[in-house]
Amino acid sequence: MHALIAQQSVTTSGLEPNFIIELFRAVLGDLLSSPWLVGFFALMALNAMVRTVRAVVHGRHSKDPQRRFSGFDRAEIFARAGNRCEQHSWLFGRCRESEGLQADHIHPHSRGGATAVENGQALCRRHNKQKSARVPWNWELARLARRRGAYFPPGMPRAVVRHRTTARPVANG
Numbered sequence: 001m002h003a004l005i006a007q008q009s010v011t012t013s014g015l016e017p018n019f020i021i022e023l024f025r026a027v028l029g030d031l032l033s034s035p036w037l038v039g040f041f042a043l044m045a046l047n048a049m050v051r052t053v054r055a056v057v058h059g060r061h062s063k064d065p066q067r068r069f070s071g072f073d074r075a076e077i078f079a080r081a082g083n084r085c086e087q088h089s090w091l092f093g094r095c096r097e098s099e100g101l102q103a104d105h106i107h108p109h110s111r112g113g114a115t116a117v118e119n120g121q122a123l124c125r126r127h128n129k130q131k132s133a134r135v136p137w138n139w140e141l142a143r144l145a146r147r148r149g150a151y152f153p154p155g156m157p158r159a160v161v162r163h164r165t166t167a168r169p170v171a172n173g
């Protein structure tokens with residue numbers, strides 16, 4: 001491959017298409033000779049593909065200028081959850097913690113999630129800490145909405161709204 005590059009630098013008549021193709025083949029050949037590298041690049045490509053698809057699906061959303069929930073929003077998020085953590089696990093069911101609850105963005109604020117009651121959930125300190133900035137899948141949101149049927153007051157909307165759809169005046173401060 002190096003010989004190929006040296007050869008090209010001698011003939012300084014600009015890059016010929018053939019040279020580009022040859023170089024590409026040489027690099028590709030090197031890469032494909034190592035199964036570890038092939039696996040690594042395949043994983044990277046898959047990861048990039050999933051990210052791109054999800055970015056397209058969710059669109060490009062700017063960050064909500066308001067990061068913290070207002071006192072009113074927090075009170076509503078806690079009240080409708082019966083002042084209890086909304087984290088649920090297959091093994092232990094719903095978390096029983098009711099002390100030191102925190103209002104959490106279900107769709108992370110750093111990923112364009114709205115600071116609104118519709119995107120909020122009550123979490124205990126431990127479960128809020130465990131939660132990463134991962135964008136939840138639609139089936140996870142559907143599952144949460146279904147579970148909320150057991151403890152939300154009747155008539156309270158249970159669906160999660162990820163992004164702010166209408167412009168709202170930014171709270172002062």
Ligand SMILES: [Zn+2]
Binds near residue numbers: 096124125
């Ligand atoms: Zn909890």
